[in-house]
Amino acid sequence: MEKDVVLEARGITMTFPGVKALDNVQLTLRRGEIHALMGENGAGKSTLIKCLTGINDFESGEIHIDGIDGPVKNHSTRDAQNVGISTVYQEVNLCPNLSVAENLFIGREPLTAIHTIDRASYNKRSQKIMDDLGISVDVTQNLENYSLAIQQMVAIARAVDMDCKVLILDEPTSSLDDEEVEKLFVLMKSLREKGVAIVFVTHFLEQVYAVCDRITVLRNGTFVGEYPVEELPRVKLVAAMMGKDLDDLAAIEKETVDIKNAEVVIDANGLAHTGTVKPFDLKIHKGEVIGVGGLLGSGRSELARSIYGADKANTGTLKVKGQEVKINQPIDAMNLGMGMLPDDRKAEGIIGDLSIRENIILAVQAKRGTFKPIPMKKQEELADYYIDLLSIKCPGREARINQLSGGNQQKVILARWLATDADFLILDEPTRGIDVGTKSEIQKLVVDLAKQGKSIMFISSEISEMLRTCNRMVIMRDGEKVNELSGEDELTQDGVMAAIAGGEKVNG
């Protein structure tokens, strides 16, 4: 191995039933670098990481680690930790009902002289770890009391604290807001100073250029190349990931809706859900794409949930197409022509052990009712149609959904709602964890749906994608609807940032 190389993986090959997930892939990590691992959904990023961390058993290839003779093959995450590889995954894998401190020390609790758990010491140590990282939490509180963002930070803190040589961050920023991302970057840079090699997987291109030193690109399970970051500008990176040149992401033509004359589909008056959203008024028109902006936890998801009945509204009235309605649970909303793609795919989206087909037809079936099953032939047609339409990469419609990569799972859930032919579709973070090419596909799809006369509520952390698709934006802050923006002059990056921040204009 050349000098400074901490980990070298060569010729890694791995197949899943029906899919060659990795084919002769390599990855070289050097001491004190932040290394971006890039690729579209299903390119093999997560699979490669799982090979490094011992979750997947790869078929051929070798992994060499500095200071260890001979090839290393990990069979469990514990093996991986023992050779200095720690991982923080896309979805938080901690125990929500344990305290922050317990989560930090699970499996390696400090013991007292008589081998009982030394609670006092680990609470103190945990507090110090979190304070050092600048995360303000009470470590004795249960993890579930904190936001997803904080939980993510705890997961990172846990990995960092385990004296790792290689830290793998799989989409760590997908659920963090800008300020938290900035904090994470500071942390990553300080770890780089200490000589840790960091593998950074993300779909946010700008983040790659903000912190990374080197980029490895994968495509369809194969190795495309390794580049120093300054030699691979954005356009070339996207081209390398997709295998073709991307014309222009921004080239989506928005339909301009004549709001005054369009039918009002949703009319909320003083709708609220105690504890999450304060009373708000909102009108949504036929053929309109309305964006909901705000920081994480500002109530942007909750606004949508209270309309859809996922969180039942306690006060206020809701009119759908002019009729006053009462929505107690999602099925009521669905029968009124609504649909909602929730933001937490793992917890509220996928039905893990069921097939792609069953996942797609579920909502349509629920609308038809128990005693009117969709004939199998029709189910298969529906599934095939959407697998084709959304180019879902899978071994076939009968494959279990949890065998798919995150982005493809998201497409399946999207298909579930498209299949219901809803008039009003709520898409909460539809592009989270999805690659650039698919992102623009989904954005185009949203605009197309609006052209067909559907109304869409589009919720996203990325202001730029809402600007590309939305006719109007609602801004949320602290559970309150604080602003509504529309028109060319208001719908700008600066304008939206200013509205989210409140007060003075921010220089975007």
Added chain:
Amino acid sequence: MAKEKTFFDKLKAWPLLLPVVALILVMAVNIIYDAANGNNPFSFFTITLQNTTANGTVLYGRIIDILNRGSEAAILAIGMTLVVSSSAGTDISVGSVMSLAASVCCVTLAGYGVSSTTELAHPLALGLLAGVAVGCLCGAFNGFLVAHLKIQPMVATLILFTAARSIGLLVCNDLIVYVRNPQFGFFGSFMGPIPTPIIITAICVAVTALVLSKTALGTYIQSVGINAKASRIAGLNSKTIIFMTYLLCGLFAGIAGIINGSRITSADSNNIGLYMELDAILAVALGGNSLGGGKFNLAGSIIGAYTIQAITTTLYALGVSSAQAPVYKAVIVIIIVAIQAPPVKAYFRKRSAAKAALAKEV
């Protein structure tokens, strides 16, 4: 990957492979034992017609006996499979509910306070209806606690596990109520040459299978069992679905209770359905179903129920006393469950993969 699937590949992917293999193993033991003792090695499978004084010409043989005696467990296993799938929990009250259903049925037929009768005090249909209805009521109670009050299934059903048997005694006025009437005895004896319990079980299984295949209920139950939150967002009412599975479980417990009462033409509150909940749960597990809920395989559970009965019958045939039988039963169950355990399965998969790789190199 376009390689044609061989018969063997298809067999390996068959979800019922292990439950069926387990059942065949038990049968094999019988054949070997019979052969070793100089009997006809296939006497296990022999079915003959015999004349009896009570029931006329009836089918006779060990297979018939297993199917007959395994009826209650098989019927309970249907309900248990659905409950396990939807709520990732088990209904441990089914044995006691069986007993209560039998008591209510017998008391209705005999009249309150009567300890033994040959005449029916009320029409037979009323008694059967009362028994089934009380089963449904118990199921609804369990379902309400689990689905609506969100009490853990084990704790929720513990209530009737303890109480139902005693309620039965209360109803029977602390007596063993005998209904020695051929009309009532029919459900535990013979319909023509075939034991009635076998026919009732077949009907229960067929109706359930039909409902699951002709409605979306099967998908709903599995969906709720795998991810209740996501199912709700997708428009399913998880409470109603979980409630319904417990209701059905109670219904089947009621039916099983009546069969058992009819077999002994009495309501013996202390003994009817004793430990049956354990057989029902075991049947579900033997059938290759995860007790963690989600995907289920009804046929597997039914085969599981008969496997348990086959083990018991085999042990008796081998001359093991009923008091010692559970020990041998436990050993066999451990082996069957271990074969199906994920690490063991993974080990065999790895070995066959290694063999395939070796074959490729050669």
